[in-house]
Amino acid sequence: MAVLRWSKTISPRHGTGAGMGGTDRTRWWPYVLLGLTCLAGWAFKGHCGAYWTDSIQYTTGCYSDAVPFWGLRGVAAGQLPYVDARMEYPVLTGGLIWVEGLVTRTLFGPVANAAHFLGVVAAVNALLAFLVLAMMERAGVDRRRLYWWAAAPPLILYLGHNWDMLAVAFAIAALLAARRGAAINATALAALGTAAKLFPILLLPLFGLAALFPGERRQVTGRLTAAALLVVIAIAYWGAVNVPVAFGAYQNWSEFYRFSGERSGTAASIWELLSTSGFWVTSIPQRNLVSGGLFLVGAAMIVALGWRRHGDRPWLLFTPVLAWFLLTNKVYSPQFDLWLYPVLILTSYRLWPIAWFALGDFLAYFAEFWWFAGMEGHLPAATQGEIAIAAAVRGAAMLWIIAASLRQPAPDWVEFRPPTGSPPHPDRPRPVG
Numbered sequence: 001m002a003v004l005r006w007s008k009t010i011s012p013r014h015g016t017g018a019g020m021g022g023t024d025r026t027r028w029w030p031y032v033l034l035g036l037t038c039l040a041g042w043a044f045k046g047h048c049g050a051y052w053t054d055s056i057q058y059t060t061g062c063y064s065d066a067v068p069f070w071g072l073r074g075v076a077a078g079q080l081p082y083v084d085a086r087m088e089y090p091v092l093t094g095g096l097i098w099v100e101g102l103v104t105r106t107l108f109g110p111v112a113n114a115a116h117f118l119g120v121v122a123a124v125n126a127l128l129a130f131l132v133l134a135m136m137e138r139a140g141v142d143r144r145r146l147y148w149w150a151a152a153p154p155l156i157l158y159l160g161h162n163w164d165m166l167a168v169a170f171a172i173a174a175l176l177a178a179r180r181g182a183a184i185n186a187t188a189l190a191a192l193g194t195a196a197k198l199f200p201i202l203l204l205p206l207f208g209l210a211a212l213f214p215g216e217r218r219q220v221t222g223r224l225t226a227a228a229l230l231v232v233i234a235i236a237y238w239g240a241v242n243v244p245v246a247f248g249a250y251q252n253w254s255e256f257y258r259f260s261g262e263r264s265g266t267a268a269s270i271w272e273l274l275s276t277s278g279f280w281v282t283s284i285p286q287r288n289l290v291s292g293g294l295f296l297v298g299a300a301m302i303v304a305l306g307w308r309r310h311g312d313r314p315w316l317l318f319t320p321v322l323a324w325f326l327l328t329n330k331v332y333s334p335q336f337d338l339w340l341y342p343v344l345i346l347t348s349y350r351l352w353p354i355a356w357f358a359l360g361d362f363l364a365y366f367a368e369f370w371w372f373a374g375m376e377g378h379l380p381a382a383t384q385g386e387i388a389i390a391a392a393v394r395g396a397a398m399l400w401i402i403a404a405s406l407r408q409p410a411p412d413w414v415e416f417r418p419p420t421g422s423p424p425h426p427d428r429p430r431p432v433g
Helices: 002-010 025-046 066-072 091-111 114-139 143-150 153-158 165-179 183-194 199-212 220-248 255-262 270-276 284-310 314-328 334-347 352-375 384-407
Strands: none
Touching (some): 025 143, 091 220, 114 143, 114 334, 143 334, 153 352, 165 183, 165 334, 183 220, 199 284, 270 284, 334 352
16 A cells, blocks of 8 residues: 555656746756766776775775675575575565666676676666655755755765665655655555665654654544554564565574674774773673663653654654664664665754764765775775774764754754645745645
8 A cells, every 4th residue: 555655755746846846947957966976876886896806895985785795695696585595684675686686687698797786786776866856856855955865975875885775765755654644654664664674663663653642632542543553554564575585484584683683793883982992892792782772762762852842743753763773773884874864854954964974974984994904904094093083973963963853843844835725936845735
């Protein structure tokens, strides 16, 4: 049901409209800019080719999961994820990887290699980036924010990095559905996003709270029924994707969850930085327990503090909750910043903190990969101290964003509703229909 309605979410609006209206020639400028950004992203990852030497994937930052996955996860051989090959991604992402491998082998035949696969991955992610832009336009997001997405630095860094854009697209679609008041659609889309990557699951409790504590007066039984329905919808959509694969190939299906629990951490996570500095050395079970507990307590406080301002739109609290999740998680891979960036564009009252966050992302990205280069004896090389500085710049931006999200109002595009029957102003965002 939600998937069928998604087409309504992304289809362009016809006729004249606001700044991105059909008769406005400048409507397409964000799309042109996004095309240039995606080309830059493909060039950034693709210039290293299929075979890495002298740690070029670290010194230039062109590392991509697509290259090792081509051979090590059976993509080149056409093996089915989970059934024939290991896969440390959730099911929808594993399915996307298989489809992209099929496209690569079909297009390039026996000469297909990892570079060709990387090109297909980047192309599909570019299509998803355009989908996000179209959804933003459809929702009436103002022109300036559309440009911020069209020129997003994380798209250059991560367009060809891996497959997280799929879950990003689902998360944005769920947020925009929640903004329209389409709770069932929003829940289904968030559940499907969780089947692609875990972070959209953070939307589901917010949707449930919105059903339990709506702005209008409702009977307790009605609220409980509405919340229970959302729980059923979430389980049904997530289960429809996962249960058949789990039933047929449980060991490989569950690898993503085991792998997440067994990982020690990444170089730019707070837990790894504390450990390598000797300030607080923790084991993997300790990190799992402390990071999980810290996140839950902090997220509950964020929702409680933010409810007074945003209780009528709890989906706006996804931004500080997601930022807090990234800060407290034991794993903070560079591409996780792509999760937060478009959400910030939608929900941040002011845009300059997004630039601060993007700067921190850029610094942390190269600090981490240059640290890997140094470990292999190549230059440029970075130290753990330099990673800590970069992570501090990014972390300070995220803490600011969390605080600002709780005390600042919703951005204007969320609030805007033109008078019924009045013609749209050419310089204003278009309303949601």
